[in-house]
Amino acid sequence: DAKTTQPTSMDCAEGRAANLPCNHSTISGNEYVYWYRQIHSQGPQYIIHGLKNNETNEMASLIITEDRKSSTLILPHATLRDTAVYYCIVRTGTASKLTFGTGTRLQVTL
């Protein structure tokens, strides 16, 4: 599975959009981009995933560049409850492992 690079930490004011970038320049054609987050002491929580098109669900939007070498997770209106470590993961197929990196620690502040 391709490796990813994320900033170590980011801050965001409550109510503003949080844009979390991820670089995955060695991604191959059949690899998906997944985003998970881990709120302190809890299990990782699935957020969203995509292959090449932009995706949106009730939690977030995922923007994948045309060359697929990077992506951005957007939390449109961040709240204090969104404070967590966010992991960008690329992987192929099904029943395969998730390889977690160090992620981005997002701190949402008042």
Add this chain to the structure above:
Amino acid sequence: DTAVSQTPKYLVTQMGNDKSIKCEQNLGHDTMYWYKQDSKKFLKIMFSYNNKELIINETVPNRFSPKSPDKAHLNLHINSLELGDSAVYFCASSQERASTDTQYFGPGTRLTVL
């Protein structure tokens, strides 16, 4: 209703003991996983079972033995516990949908070996 549940939530034990952690999922998924998160917060896959068959077995000491009595359960048995086994262990499950799948995680079991 809890989708992926683990018991116990906390486990404190002495070195050398044998212990088990249980995992159950009520999502109807056919694949289950065990991950370990160490003190530095790195999350790593340990095992994966698909329809009760082992499909992923990372470099894990053979003191760790997963057991899957049925598709809804994947238990982790650890023999001769060592200090370095102290960690949070997460169970997850998934079901293939259109060539990819999403893993859903349990709340974790914090194991402390004294």
